[in-house]
Amino acid sequence: MQVIRLLKYWLPVALLTGCIEPFNPDIEESKELLVISGKITNLEGYHYLEISWSTSYDNPVIVREKNCSVSVYDDKGNVFQYQEYLPGFYRCWFAQEYLSVGNRFRVEVVTKEGKTYASGFDEMKPCPGIENITYEAKTIESDDPFMNCVNGIQLYIYTEASEDDVTNLKWEIDETWEYHASYLISDYFDGTINFMEGMMSDSLFVCFKNGRVKDMMTMSTRNYASNKINKGPLTFVADNKEKLQIKYSALVRQFSLSDSAFEFWNKMQQNLQDAGGLYDAQPIRIIGNIRCVSDPEERVLGYFWATEIKEKRFFFRNTGEIPFDFYKCQPYDYTPEQLEEHLRTFTEDEYPIYLINESGLAEGPWDLTDQECFDCTKGGGTLERPEFWQ
Amino acid sequence: MNKIILFLTALFLYLSVSANDTIIYFNxxxxxxxxEDFAFGLEQHGNVKFWFKPLWVEGIRVTAVGEKISLNDLLEQVLAGTGLYFYIDENNNVFITKGIQLSATLPEYIDHTAGKDDPNNGSQEGLTNAELNYKEGRRNGTSETITIGIPGAHTSGRTAVVNGKVTDKETGEALIGATIYIEELEKGYATDLNGHFIMSLSPGTYNAVINCMGMEELHYKLDVNAAxxxxxxxxxxxIAINEVTIKANKFDNVRGLQMGYDRLSFKTIKEIPAVMGERDLLKVAQMLPGVQNVGEGSSGFNIRGSAADQNMFFINKVPVYNxxxxxxxxxxxxxxxxxxxSLYKCNIPAKYGGRLASFFDITSRQGNMKRYTARGGLSPITGHLAAEGPIVKDKSSFIISARTTYSDWILSKLHDADLRKSNASFYDIAGNISIELDSRNFIRIFGYYSDDDFNLAGTNRYGYFNTGASVDWNHQFSSKLSANTTAIVARYGFSNTDTTIARSGLSHNYQIDHYELKSDYTWVPMEKHLFNFGANIIRYGLDRGSVIPAGSESERTPEALGAEKGVESALYFSDEYQLSNRFTIYLGLRYSMYGYLGAADVYDYNPGSPKTENYVTGTKSFSDNQLVKFYSGPEFRLAANYRTGNNSSVKLSYNRTRQYLFMLSNTIALSPTDQWKLCDYHMEPPLADQVSLGYYKDMPKSGMNFSSEIYYKKTLNLVEYKDGADFLSADKIESLALQGEQSAYGLELMLRKNSGKLTGWLSYCYSRSEILVNSPYFWGRINDGLKYPSNYDKPHAVNGVMNLRLNRQLSLAANIVYNTGRPATFPISIYNIEGIEYMHYSARNEYRIPDYFRADLSINIEGNLKAKKFAHSYWMLNFYNITGRKNAYSVYFVSENGRINGYKMSIFGTPIVTLSWNIKLGNYASD
Incomplete structure (x- = not known):
């Protein structure tokens, strides 16, 4: 999307105004295709496969395919039978002895209609270790090219040199962050205003949240000087309301990919990023490694792959050196009448309603602000400190 | 002074009663x-006095050896074909006149209204030529008589070849595309790039009407005696300066053989609304039927459903690759x-070759041969300046122009750090020298350079340049044969540095060199035939460059994409043959040849396998300049015009074209990093066949004309790219591209009004363009081997251009543009893997972005109309996209936090108002 960037820089000069609007195409066709996706890692434990149907663009819902028979074969002649543990989700326990780098796996799925779908073999390639994960504070343009810039940190990965000449890698990141409420709790309203005589509590002050980074991240050392990745850009963590407020952690899981699996995931990544613009490549139809045995013309989406996993945890503590514009709680600045009126709108099951008492005096005056500013759990987080939190 | 003398002399002569010219003999x-020397010599020794303007007789050489030479006969010989006449009075004064033949005879004026009583009625043989001329000269509109050839010098039974030149009285510039219409024959002739024309006429007298865009119509009586x-x-x-006339030759529409042909002159588009006030001929070209592009503000043209790399752009014969x-x-x-x-979309003359779809033949202005002048202008984006003038008056001239943008300066004033790190600049300069060595030799030297440089926030840099020069020599061997020989060099190159991702930072330089020699001949051996023949040879040198790491953190492996050499040559011959007054045919054959030259290493692949590294079975090595692969073939160019009435005609044409290089582009619009690539051992030259049928009608009373054309075009060996092809990662293009076929068909309707206060055109075009890349093997297919619309398949297009002149100082112009949205590939369904949404896309180009509509308006205000002023300026107030419609520039789908969102981007989403100012030396009418 380089040209769009150019336009953004150049067009203000040319006295132009462009704009971006949401666009919903009028898609007539809606062909449901079977999606089979799963992977075998080198770690002992359950390995999963999910089977679902693609749904219309206008109204995406997930339709799971139930009651399939799922078998995974390795190149040593072992067969692993999967069980459906949730609708459309299948799993099987693999003992460590079957999960060596270099093994090849393929899947066969028989649906309840009796149609058979099979993948080719995919080899478990060795995965180099993660040497380091670093970050740089950055300001980037938002996806909307005419919107303001976004501050945040860009994560980079340094891998160790791989055993193979070419390494293909894919990453997943689970993120966890600590965030704080703006006010300690003290005086509150539960029908009447309770004055706590200046006693403050931090019991609802520190919260934790976690999530999965939804970016597709793949990289290869093909066309690069070494088979070691230095400063490979992972995700950009945007400074939203709270993520980078106090402390942020990312668990980076690194997967090795065979050449064909890399080609698949890399194309998926391209399709999700820059596609459809005038100076971009055409978006493409991507078909994975799974075919319908009885009807080779039927399109099947998804990929079945084998991988070795390496992981490393990264911490970022905001010590204030990066000037982020956090969401700040502002008192409503109510008169006693406005406050009373507002308090009356709360129902009992919403109690207690925490109040600001800047004077610290028994007669107030009190003020109100968003309850999230007192109770961090109202922002969706948990008070439970994760084990790995340092 | 000369003029006064002439006038007095003429007056005197008319009053004189002498009926016979004096005959002078000399030794x-x-x-x-x-x-001049001859006249001086004769004045010294003989009893004669010459009166003439030295300028007129420049280049005329006289040889006269002997005794009792008739001066009258001698002058008749030496002045034949120069447009000069002489008259000798009884006092032995020799008057040389230009354009006007003096007649000393007062005719015995016969009152024709007397009708049948007149004994000479119906027979004018009793009158002398001079008397006839005088009489005819008084006819309305027939201003002057031009006598061509010496009476009696003509070989009977053959036609006389009459040639000449049409120039601008004020600037001395040759007028291109001026027409000479012979009323009696209902036949028109047009001048070529050097203002020359050739007619083949039987001896006799003719009424000729000479026309040229923006020029006063001239009527002449042609008295053709001999060649x-x-x-x-x-x-x-x-009054005609601001006419929107897109055809120079008003007879072309119906009478000419041209089909799918348009000619746009800068003068005529001066007032058409332009984006950001930048007047641009090529943008106006997009308003013509059958000319499209993939998006507003994108480069490249798609002519009749063909890819952008299938068009040739020449400026003074220099090919411009970007x-x-x-x-x-x-x-x-x-x-x-x-x-x-001039734009040729079909019925491409045999002299053009090397591209499949179209030829844009751009000519530069010639400098003013008479006086120095300059002009310039400012728009919100650029400033431009041009200066011109004679080098030797009436003999040679120069013109030089330059344009640059000053957006850099504005960027540097901005506070945003990223903006200050960015720059966007471009400039171009061009110059032309025209030298008229003598009446038979004309030389034009042209040079051109354009440069673009963008730097985005310090991480992305695009630069590209075009440069070229040509030396063009026009030589007239005889009245029947003329030649145009040109030597051309051109170069296009780009460089790109991308350090957005430090680890992948790369830079790449690319360059293509073009050296060409061509010679074109026009030969008119007899009436009804016009032969053209010639040859050209081009040597291509490509340096596809190396991809090298950029930035200290880059770990990119250098990749040499290789150098290439090729030679393309062609011979052609064509005959435009007038079978009857109503029926004209054009038979042309071009034979083109192409050799791909070493040094090269060529892979052989396992048959039935994809042409990728994994299936290489062997390598052939070729040494420097060794022939790697040779391609050749005939290209037929046939056309016919049948006139169904005085003002209507039906035309049919067929042509084949071949192309020996193509562009590597995997983006929807052309981008400045797209590389030209020669056809090679594996990539075969594309070829196209096109058939067109058209009906044309003139409506002289309303000043309108109408044209309709249908066409069908089939292209073979079209180069298409595999999904996800990355041209920087591999030097072997056959591993990234496939060859398929394309069919395009359409209907083009156009109604034009060329005269009056309101001028302009309205066109409708229905066109389709579909590509098929199929193969018995799955890897050889694109879109599963099914037909898909090309990126520029826009079925419906309506364009309107209107110009209303309120008075000489104020005019309004408007454009209306509508077309179907371009095809696009949209997601048709969504699926979910591990909590992330993915898109499954439709078949290639199955959907379309929203339709495009735009209306523009411009108001042009000229400065005062005083004849005597130092400089004249005019203002142009432009409203672009006056309805503010948010047309889709691109539509794209991105994953944001695991969710798919679609966006439409518009770049000109509001009306854009610009004011530009132009100035030139001289008055309103100065050129």
Whole structure:
């Protein structure tokens, strides 16, 4: 999307105004295709496969395919039978002895209609270790090219040199962050205003949240000087309301990919990023490694792959050196009448309603602000400190 | 002073009663002396006095050796074909006149209204030529008589070849595309790039009407005795300056053989609304039917459903490999130096070759041969300047123009750090020298350079340049044969540095060199035949460059993409043959040849396998300049015109074209990093066949004409790219591209009004363009081997261009553009893997972005109309996209936090108002 960037820089000069609007195409066709996706890692434990149907663009819902028979074969002649543990989700326990780098796996799925779908073999390639994960504070343009810039940190990965000449890698990141409420709790309203005589509590002050980074991240050392990745850009963590407020952690899981699996995931990544613009490549139809045995013309989406996993945890503590514009709680600045009126709108099951008492005096005056500013759990987080939190 | 003398003399002569010219005899020994020397010599020794303007007789050489030479006969010989006449009075004064033949005879005027009582009625043989001329001269509109050839010098039974030149009276510039219409024959002739024309006429008298866009129509009586030549100077028609006339030749529409042909002159588009006030000939070309592009502000043209790399752009025969500035927002041709261009969409003359779809033949202006002048202008984006003038008056001239953008300066004033790190600049300069060595030799030297440089926030840099030069020599061997020989060099190159991702930072330089020699001949051996023949040879040198790491953190492996060499050559011959007054045919054959030269290493692949590294079975090595692969073939160019009435005709044409290089582009619009690539061992040259049928009608009373054409075009060996092809990662293109076929068909309707206060055109075009890449093997297919619309398949297009002249100082112009949205690939369904949404896309180009509509308006205000002023300026107030419609520039789908969102981006989403100012030396009418 380089040209769009150019336009953004150049067009203000040319006295132009462009704009971006949401666009919903009028898609007539809606062909449901079977999606089979799963992977075998080198770690002992359950390995999963999910089977679902693609749904219309206008109204995406997930339709799971139930009651399939799922078998995974390795190149040593072992067969692993999967069980459906949730609708459309299948799993099987693999003992460590079957999960060596270099093994090849393929899947066969028989649906309840009796149609058979099979993948080719995919080899478990060795995965180099993660040497380091670093970050740089950055300001980037938002996806909307005419919107303001976004501050945040860009994560980079340094891998160790791989055993193979070419390494293909894919990453997943689970993120966890600590965030704080703006006010300690003290005086509150539960029908009447309770004055706590200046006693403050931090019991609802520190919260934790976690999530999965939804970016597709793949990289290869093909066309690069070494088979070691230095400063490979992972995700950009945007400074939203709270993520980078106090402390942020990312668990980076690194997967090795065979050449064909890399080609698949890399194309998926391209399709999700820059596609459809005038100076971009055409978006493409991507078909994975799974075919319908009885009807080779039927399109099947998804990929079945084998991988070795390496992981490393990264911490970022905001010590204030990066000037982020956090969401700040502002008192409503109510008169006693406005406050009373507002308090009356709360129902009992919403109690207690925490109040600001800047004077610290028994007669107030009190003020109100968003309850999230007192109770961090109202922002969706948990008070439970994760084990790995340092 | 001369004029007064002439006038008085003429007056005197008319009053004189002498009926016979004086005949003078002299003895002399003049061997190849100039006319002036000859006249001086004769004045010294004989009892004669010459009256003439030295300028007129420049280049005339006289040889007269012997005794009792008739001066009258001698002058008749030496002045034949020069447009000069002489008259000798009884006092032995020899008057040389230009354009006007003096008659000393007062005819016995016969009152024709007397009708049948007149004994001479119906027979004018009793009158002398001079008397006839005098009489005819009084006819309305027939101003002067031009006598061509010496009476009696003609070999009976053959036609006389009459050639000449049409120039601008004010600037001395040759007028291109001026027409000479012979009323009696209902036949028109047009001048070529050098203002020359050739007619083949039987001896006799004819009424000729000479027309040229923006010029005052001239009427002449042609008195053709034998082969000869004459020159005509045309005066400017003030009122017509702002006419929107896209055809120079008003007879073309119906009578000419041209189909799918348009000619746009800069003068005529002066007031058409332009984006950001930048007047741009090529942008106006997009308003013509059958001319499209993939998006507003994108570079490249799609002519009749063909890819952008299938068009040839020449400026004074220099090929321009990238025709855009700033990614296509402006064309690379400065409007100050462009005179006009001709666009051939079908019925491509045999002299053009090397591209499949179209030829844009752009000619630059010639400098003013009479006086120095300059012009310039400012728009919100650019400033431009041009200067011109004679080097030797009436003999040679120069013009130089330059244009640059000053957006850099504005960027540097901005506070945003990223913006200050960015720059966007472009400029172009062009110059032309025209030298008229003598009446038979004309030389034009042209040079051109354009440059673009963008730097985005310090991480992305795009630069590209076009440069070229040509030396063009026009030589007239005889009245029947003329030649045009040109030597051309051109170079296009780009460089790109991308350090957005430090680890992948890369830079790449690319360059293509073009050296060409061509010679074109026009031969008119007899009436009804016009032969053209010639040959050209091109040597291509490509350096596809190396991809090298950029930035200290880059770990990219260097990849040499290799150098290439090729030679393309062609021979052609064509005959335009007038079978009857109503029926004209054109038979043309071009034979083109191409050799791909070493040094090269060529892979052999396992048959039935994809042409990728994994299936290489062997390597052939070729040494430097060794022939790797040879391709050749005939290209037929056939056309016929049948006139169904005085003002209507039906035309049919068929052509085949071949192309030996193509562009590597996997993006929807052309981008400045797209590389030209020669056809090679594996990539075969594309070829196209096109059939067109058209009906044309003139409506002289309303000043309108109508044309309709249908066409069908089939292209073979079209190069298409595999999904996800990355041209920087591999040097073997066959591993990234496939060859398929394309069919395009359409209907083009156009109604034009060329005269009156309101001028302009309205066109509708229905066109389709579909590509098929199929193979018995799955890897050889694109879109599963099914037909898909090309990126520029826009079925419906309506264009309107209107210009309303309220008075000489104020005019309004408007454009209306509508077309179907371009095809696009949209997600048709969504699926979910591990909590992330993915898109499953439709078949290629199955959907379309929203339709495009735009209306523009411009108001042009000229400065005062005083004739005597130092400089004249005019303002142009432009409203672009006056309805503010948010047309889709692109539509794209991105994953944001695991969710798919679609966006439509518009770049000109609001009306854009610009004011531009232009100035030129001289008055309103100055050129």
């Amino acid at each position: 002399g020994n003049y061997r190849d002396v100039s006319f 000869g030549s004459f020159e005509v100077e045309m005066g400017r028609k003030l 025709t855009s500035h700033l990614f296509g927002f402006f064309s690379a041709f400065n409007s100050e130096i462009v005179n006009d261009f």
